[in-house]
Amino acid sequence: MRKLRTWVSDVIHYLLLRVSAAFSSVMPDAVIDIAARITGFIAWNASSDLRRVTTGHMRQVLPVNSPEKLIDDKAREILINVSRYYFDLGRYPRLIGPDxxxxxxxxxxxxxxxxxxxxxxxxxxxxxxxxxxxxxxxxxxxxxxxxxxxxxxxxxxxxxxxxxxxxxxxxxxxxxxxxxxxxxxxxxxxxxxxxxxxxxxxxxxxxxxxxxxxxxxxxxxxxxxxxxxxxxxxxxxxxxxxxxxxxxxxxxxxxxxxxxxxxxxxxxxxxxxxxxxxxxxxxxxxxxxxxxxxxxxxxxxxxxxxx
The missing domain is CATH 3.40.50 (Rossmann fold)
Structure with missing residues (x-):
């Protein structure tokens, strides 16, 4: 059962990579950024594991006694930036060009x-x-x-x-x-x-x-x-x-x-x-x-x- 879950997870991961790269290869940067924000917001609300890891990291990195709201805001932004990172895959042809x-x-x-x-x-x-x-x-x-x-x-x-x-x-x-x-x-x-x-x-x-x-x-x-x-x-x-x-x-x-x-x-x-x-x-x-x-x-x- 574990192998099946791993296989399904890998297939989903692969398809998401292909879709995000194809999307960002043809869309303007402003639209890509909106899509990344939406994707990051969904990930934040859907995964308690991601919330736990990212808030744990921010709690350690930010100054001692930082407000919980600041910790949550920074942690949520991390997932948006992860989404931007993957959407960037389709932007690489632009980044290696003359512009x-x-x-x-x-x-x-x-x-x-x-x-x-x-x-x-x-x-x-x-x-x-x-x-x-x-x-x-x-x-x-x-x-x-x-x-x-x-x-x-x-x-x-x-x-x-x-x-x-x-x-x-x-x-x-x-x-x-x-x-x-x-x-x-x-x-x-x-x-x-x-x-x-x-x-x-x-x-x-x-x-x-x-x-x-x-x-x-x-x-x-x-x-x-x-x-x-x-x-x-x-x-x-x-x-x-x-x-x-x-x-x-x-x-x-x-x-x-x-x-x-x-x-x-x-x-x-x-x-x-x-x-x-x-x-x-x-x-x-x-x-x-x-x-x-x-x-x-x-x-x-x-x-x-x-x-």
Missing amino acids: FAEYIDEFHGLEVLFEAFDRGNGVIIVSAHLGNPEIVGQAIGQFGLCAGVISEELRNPRIERYMQKIRSTTGVRFFPTNFNGLLRARRHLRAGGLLALLGDRDIQGNSSNSLFFGAQAPIPDGIVSLAMSTGADVVSFWAPRTGVGKYSLYFKKISFMEGDQRDDIARGHNMEVLIGEIEYGITQWPEQWFPLSPIWSISSENIQTHD
């Missing part, structure tokens, strides 16, 4: 990206599930840089193939989170390429706990390991939504302490720096941070010890 700049309100720190790339040591681009992190692929593709992205392997092969087909339209290489994919990603980085990945969620289920917004959560340390073992530059990237169909892009250099991977002091310091950068981005745009599975345990969410 790309029309969809970007502001570029911040773009010179940081080019300076890091010119050093030739490879560049790790770090972001989180916020705004539309996949815009980094569209943006880098415009500049002709050698870019790759580590992407989570999806459970359903049909959905995985469909998503990769859409994502690869920019010419950006995608590496799955399996042994061969990660090995190819490392080679790509060592060859001086750019490698983008998200650092706010434990995809593989083997991360140690770190202090994240004042509570223990499994945060992957692969970014720190990769940077320390390859000598690659590390740059944070944020693509928050700024209006209907529009974004701003932010690049910032992250300075890690040099040292061997076995240097616990350097490794610990670099992990703190990385988490601090991720926390900064989420704090700036909390309602655009959209992981839909719990980051903290229920008990951790209730602690909320951050300032």
